[in-house]
Amino acid sequence: MSETNQNQAHLIQVDKLVFGYGERLIFNNIDMVIPRGKISVIMGPSGCGKSTMLKFFGGSLRPQAGKVRFDGISVPDLKREQLFQLRKRMGMMFQSNALLTDISVFENVAFPLREHTDMSDSLIHQLVLIKLEMVGLRGARDLMPAELSGGMARRVALARAIALDPDLVMYDEPFTGLDPISMGVAIKLIKKLNDALGITSVVVTHDVKEGASIADYIYLLGDGTVVGHGAPEQMLSSSNDQVHQFMNGLPDGPVAFHYPARAIRDDLLGDQQ
């Protein structure tokens, strides 16, 4: 019973997730819940596996141990067909935008609709224009992806991610490589879409300021575990050293400035002997 109750509140549940490549463990016993209808932000230093976490949500990676549930469905146990069914309920915005380069903006947004629905051309046309209008790019529908600026391409990717009206939208580093104006637009859009469409959003980012400004809830990853989690205000004022260092961008702390090495004295003098 309690599990169904939890499912009402949480769209995604991760239990004791363990994963690694070869010897290197990327996730060691991670627990995480993504609340429905909220914006959850997963933060952490580069290379901590933030983006990898999204691959577990989407089912493209299978954990070595532990569970990943989407709306009560165990994602790693699904067959390819079932997984594809589930993925129709998810939208994803990739760090590189991943727009299909050989078709126009319009066709990019129309792509999931054409693939997965039997809608008539005129209906698809209207839907695509509505989605493009939401991101303010209705006028750019005939451009090719190569003709778009970085910020515009990201907005198209966003329109495509929400084309099928998914339950979950995942954003992989949505703020990276954007100029300040585009960044502001992206922040506003993510917030607006989340509220207007009632979707659940997961944002993976290492930009503390932007992440904290849109987050309802923050997970901070590091060294393969959850270092801290909580509402943005809690995180910013956390007394935990690691959380404090990351949230305030301090150069040295529990995450050391120096890559592990022998003592500098030995290194410098050792060669002369």
Place this chain on the structure above:
Amino acid sequence: MNWIADLGAKTLQYVAGLGRAGRFFAALTGACLIALSRFSLVVKQLYSVGVLTLLIILVSGLFVGMVLGLQGYYTLVSFGAESSLGLVVALSLTRELGPVLSALLFAGRAGSALTAEIGLMKATQQLDAMEMMATDPLPIVIAPRFLAGFIALPLLTAIFTSIGVIGGYLIGVQQLGLDSGVYWAAMQEGVDFYDDIINGVIKSLVFGLVVTFIAVYQGYFATPTSEGVSRATTRTVVNASLSVLGLDYVLTALMFGEI
């Protein structure tokens, strides 16, 4: 003793690679059936794989035919057998030079482009994005390119061979004064439709299959970085060219070995 272990590891790796290629080929064959029902995707690829390779095929074919005409004439004339020039040009082209050179040019022009294109789509996460949009990229991205290559190469080979024969005609007849009737008659006398022309077409079908498969395979399994894609592109050209030359020997031995 280390090199023995290395050799074993390399062998295992190679066999595993073959297995992966086999699985990929099986999946690709299935995907081709789906792609055939969306033929407009194949047409689009026929444009970039076939039409864009046409110019290089035309130019090379013409020059190869002209060189054959020139070399053949001066060799044959010393035996007083220059009347066989048409036969020499046509047989060299239909049996060997047409299929092989077209396939090599195709590997360099279209094969490398296919690998680079697919590799870049992978590097820019376009294939991942399709997967996340619950769409299998195999029938949409890979299979149309594979089919297009398979269809395009025999056509390009036929064009290469024809233009080569015409190149030989230009040199032999227009330039060196051989009789036009003799040129064509010697050709028709000695070139057999089934033995020479159809076998040439069969060769080009096999080459088209192999070159395009290597190209899409290398692209699909490229390391998704700029370095990985450039390496994969190189591998496509090298592997495809070697495969074409090796297979050409095998096919020639099978087809013409008895005579």
Place this chain on the structure above:
Amino acid sequence: MQQKRGIDLIVGLFVLGGIAALVFLALRVGNLSTASVDNAYRLYAEFDNIGGLKLKAPVTLAGVNIGRVTDVKIEKAFYTAVVEMSIDSKYDNLPEDTSAAILTAGLLGSQYVGLEPGAEESYLADGDKIEITQSSLVLENLISTFITSGAGQGAAAQSGSESSGDDF
């Protein structure tokens, strides 16, 4: 859409060009027009020596190509060569006493089978054997005959070789 139509058109032209090239190869370069004998019947002929006769060599009647050589075997019992010919079934009225000779096109050209019709009322049918044959003229034998037996007996030697097909 306009652009798509253009690509379709260009690709269509490309495919047509390829097919045209194949047709050109088949008709102009190859000999499809004469090579395919779809409706054919087989005849056999036995020779002492076929010289340089090759598979697919033409079979002619009055200088016109009516078929080709499809197989050459050795008849073990008599040490002779049996030539299988495939004849276009349009020419189904070859008399039973038709003779076959292995001839040379020009002085050093390739060899072919020439048929000479006889006068019988009944015709050769599929699988029949041509009884009267004339072997290939082997140049070396001819020259050595001239050298060893002089010019006077040369004519006799040649008439001997003419009937060699049935004098065993």
